[in-house]
Amino acid sequence: MAERVVVAMSGGVDSAVAAALLQAQGYEVIGITMKLWDGPAGPAAVKICCTLDDVSDARRVAARLGIPFFVVNFKAQFAAHVVDPFVAAYRQGATPIPCTLCNRYLKFTALRQRAQQLGARWIATGHYAGIQRGGDGRYYVQRGIDRAKDQSYFLFNLTQEQLAQTLFPLASYRKSDVRALARQLGLNVADKRESQEICFIPEGDYRAFLRARLQPAAYAPGPIVDRHGRYLGQHQGLPFYTVGQRRGLGIAAPRPLYVTAIDTARNALVVGPREEAMHAAFEVEGVNWMCSPPQQPLHTCVQIRYRHPPVAATVYPQAGECALVVLEEPQFAVTPGQAAVFYAGDTVLGGGWIRRPADPTPRGG
Secondary structure (H helix, E strand, O other): OOOEEEEEOOOOHHHHHHHHHHHHOOOEEEEEEEEOOOOOOOHHHHHOOOOHHHHHHHHHHHHHHOOOEEEEEOHHHHHHHHHHHHHHHHHOOOOOOHHHHHHHHHHHHHHHHHHHHOOOOEEEOOOOEEEEEOOOOOEEEEEOOOOOOOOHHHHOOOOHHHHOOEEOOOOOOOHHHHHHHHHHOOOOOOOOOOOOOOOOOHHHOHHHHHHOOOOHHHHOOEEEEOOOOOEEEEEOOHHHOOOOOOOOOOOOOOOOOEEEEEEOOOOEEEEEOHHHHEEEEEEEEEEEEOOOOOOOOEEEEEEOOOOOOOEEEEEEEEOOOEEEEEEEEEEEOOOOOOEEEEEEOOEEEEEEEEEEEOOOOOOOO
């Protein structure tokens, strides 16, 4: 009897081809579209997730492949695990990654539970990444071969249980190959354009999105200062800035200035020249290990944001799922709220959430 797999079908070409590949491999495929968000109607709707067109596209793919198709309502879970933390992070001076939270709590938790109810052994998505089981018996996320599309960075916080029940059919495919295969199969989404990075924010205007969901006191204007506390101007609300930002500061200076810190305690935006936004060490929290949690300092490579090239570093494990990361070379704009993902070559060893720059002197390691 064929093994049953539930494929998360977004209405895009990647998940459509993932379903087709698994069907060709002999799996019993069920397509599910997750209804996560009620977006606006009109022109803005083409730039957000979960539109009626997306559902229709996924349904047409399923019909073309001859597989069962369902739509499930996960709007409450999405609000609790993705949207609310997104807003809270900006309120606290951090820059969040909603895709990673959606992966952990929606695709690989809520959807996996629904798959189990349908008697499915597996779930699958159209991520450009792979999964391998190491000699130690543990599961590891691998980079996809299409480096321009690799999404392993967003998958660092998946658990062993989740990885053991997940398939990534596109690990060995490039985006161009996926589109070509979709055309060969006659899928209606073969040339559908990419969705935007923050899928639930119309037109990418996250400031308007936050303004509608925060109390006015959370984005009250305040001082822009240098690292010595000297007043340079006024910001328009801390949630509207991120570490490393240069444009939109609204202050004149003889040299370019960048946001170096967001001080929520003083409602102050700290700026300085580029060298003041360089850091050689930072703290991470909420660390998830795919390898056995190391008891000694780990020499590895760290990626501090999506598409940032990995840099050599030493990770010093700390108590409470925390770690101190010391880089061999300082990096620009180490941003609280972003992920620091640890790699050995193309293999994800683990990762955590950047909390703040730190004294590079190891503690407790």
